Amino acid sequence: MADTKKSIIVLGGSYAGVSIAHNLLKHAIPNLPSKESYEVVLISTTSQAMCRPACPRALISDDLFDQSRLFVSIPEQFKQYGANFRFIQGTATELDHSARVITFDLKAGGTEKLPFHALVIATGAATASPLLGFTGDEDGLRASWAEFRKALPAAKSIVVAGGGPTGVETAGELGEHLNGRAGYLSSKLENPKVPITLVTAGSELLPILRTSLARKAEDMLTKVGVTVVKNARVTAVAPEHAGTGTVAAKTTVTLSTGKTLEADLYIPGCGTTPNTGFLSKDLLAADGRVDTNAATLRVDKAGPRIYAIGDVANYARPAVHLILAAVPVLAVNIKKDLLLDAGKDKAAVGEDRVYKEDTKETQMVPIGKSKGVGAGGGFALPSFMVWLIKGRDYWLWTVGKLWSGQQWNKEG
Ligand SMILES: Cc1cc2nc3c(=O)[nH]c(=O)nc-3n(C[C@H](O)[C@H](O)[C@H](O)COP(=O)(O)OP(=O)(O)OC[C@H]3O[C@@H](n4cnc5c(N)ncnc54)[C@H](O)[C@@H]3O)c2cc1C
The missing domain is CATH 3.50.50.60 (FAD/NAD(P)-binding domain)
Structure with a gap:
């Protein structure tokens, strides 16, 4: 029965949340002493993962991207894990980190509470403009695009x-x-x-x-x-x-x-606001993001087995490549904490894995369909390379493996 299991709850269904959920299901859960007694529960306002960097072009017309690749059903991508996984479309409204219970509003209506054994906060950050990412669910994003497209001509x-x-x-x-x-x-x-x-x-x-x-x-x-x-x-x-x-x-x-x-x-x-409205102010850093241990990605103040990753957390600047570098670090540290909790010997589980932000000049900025500027690893890139890597399809070529979990077939 699902509710007798130890829940590892992941909040947020985007780059950080989807990636960490896949990684845990592939590498942590199978290595726990009684793996049937754990489940990963992903709770997200959106039931679809979306290639968010594509929004500046996608907002103009649905014809500019293959929509079946731009929006991908999260529950479909996790069917492979059977009873070890549950998806809930809902929005976290309160974290009681002392009682270790999360409260959330269901998309279908009503409010529920779930106790957790471990929690990953991956609720990201919202743009001021509802055209540029999820500020609500997928229906809200599409409604904003429709309103804008009607006025554009x-x-x-x-x-x-x-x-x-x-x-x-x-x-x-x-x-x-x-x-x-x-x-x-x-x-x-x-x-x-x-x-x-x-x-x-x-x-x-x-x-x-x-x-x-x-x-x-x-x-x-x-x-x-x-x-x-x-x-x-x-x-x-x-x-x-x-x-x-x-x-x-x-x-x-x-x-x-x-x-x-x-x-x-x-x-x-300009600017984003971290999605932290459901958290106690004590857990936040001065910039409003979750105060996260920059080496281990634990939220030390919140108690054991509570973590944060992605744009919601303050360990690094918000960027997909930095999230993807943080996922294996966090997954190893969660696995370690779960093994220790399950009675494994400290010496057997090894040391924490440590995250280090790559601060080299890395950013690609397409300007229309054929040009752009950017740098990677501290080296300036010609416009053609920016087009080839990003401007062609705004990273759509990269997200298939991410959403399906293939990217995390190896532990890290
Ligand atoms: C227009 C734009 C272009 C960008 N381009 C690039 C780029 O080219 N390269 C790059 O590296 N980065 C880019 N970024 C940044 C990148 O998109 C983010 O770093 C990335 O999306 C962060 O992922 P995340 O998983 O942390 O959170 P988000 O992508 O913000 O997703 C958060 C998820 O949590 C859900 N959620 C929110 N609140 C709750 C709640 N209370 N309960 C449950 N679920 C909740 C949301 O519905 C969403 O599914 C861009 C950002 C924007 C806005």
């Missing part, structure tokens, strides 16, 4: 806020889609059909990348009808919920410079 001006990759990519995709691209010999696109303004508080775009690459990105944006406004923060928008509550409102955007911009569409593409 009539838009005469667009403002995007945020000089990081999300803002740059979104402005670039919209620019190329609506305006096309200036010829090889032109330095900018004259009289774009839909002028797009990209506003950044920074003195340069793309702060993770060196200035020369940021400037190259700016040039590429100019060629698709995007004007970059630097050193200006968006201080207010009217109506108040433009870009967040509604994605298709005519908006007045006020900047910290005192200037105002009128836009038919406004997209806030």
Whole structure:
């Protein structure tokens, strides 16, 4: 019976949660003394995993990606594990880390509580714009895209806020889609059909990348009808919920410079908010993410066998490649804790595995369907490579193995 088992609960069905659940089911559970007495329970607001980096292009039209690869059913991907796994579509609303019980609202209606033996917090972070990832479930994301797409053909001006990759990519995709691209010999696109303004508080775009690459990105944006406004923060928008509550409102955007911009569409593409509303404030770091041991990925303050991984946790900057490097570390440490709890000898289970963030300059930023800037492992990449690795399909080529768990066939 499911409820007599020791539950290892994973909260969040995206890069971090899906990966750690597969890894535990493949490598931890089978190695525990009585493996039938454990189950992995994945609780997620969304029943589908999605290639989130694809959102800046995917929001324009369903025709730009193979939808069956963009959205993948989580329960389908875990059928392979039989009774050792359960999926619950629901949203965690309260963690009582002392009583070791999680409370969640079910998508189907109602509220439930589950005690846990181990817990992995992998609830990620939400963008201000509901166009750029899951801020609710998959139906909410699709409804936002539908609202935006309906308004897009009539838009005469667009403002995007945020000089990081999300803002740059979104402005670039919209620019190329609506305006096309200036010829090889032109330095900018004259009289774009839909002028797009990209506003950044920074003195340069793309702060993770060196200035020369940021400037190259700016040039590429100019060629698709995007004007970059630097050193200006968006201080207010009217109506108040433009870009967040509604994605298709005519908006007045006020900047910290005192200037105002009128836009038919406004997209806030900067910053994310960690999904931690269900956690006690004691467990959070000053930046609002879960205060996580950066070496072991345990949440030391929360008690035994409670962990955090992915954008919700503060051990590293939010990026998929850093999550994928953290998964095997966390999985080994969870396995170790479970073995110790099951009575295994300390000497037999070995030492903790230690995570170390790779801080080398690594980021790829497509600008439309054929160009982009980026660096990998500290080396600048030519535009062609950025296209080949990311811009072609925004990483869709990588997620099949992740969602199915094949990526974790080896322990790490
Ligand atoms: C537009 C955009 C483009 C990006 N491009 C790149 C890129 O090219 N390369 C890169 O490395 N990174 C990129 N990132 C960052 C990358 O997407 C994140 O690092 C990654 O998605 C984080 O994965 P995660 O599993 O931690 O959380 P998320 O992807 O944020 O997913 C969180 C999951 O938890 C669920 N959830 C939330 N709250 C609850 C709750 N209370 N209870 C239960 N479930 C909950 C959500 O529904 C979701 O399924 C991009 C991000 C954005 C927004």
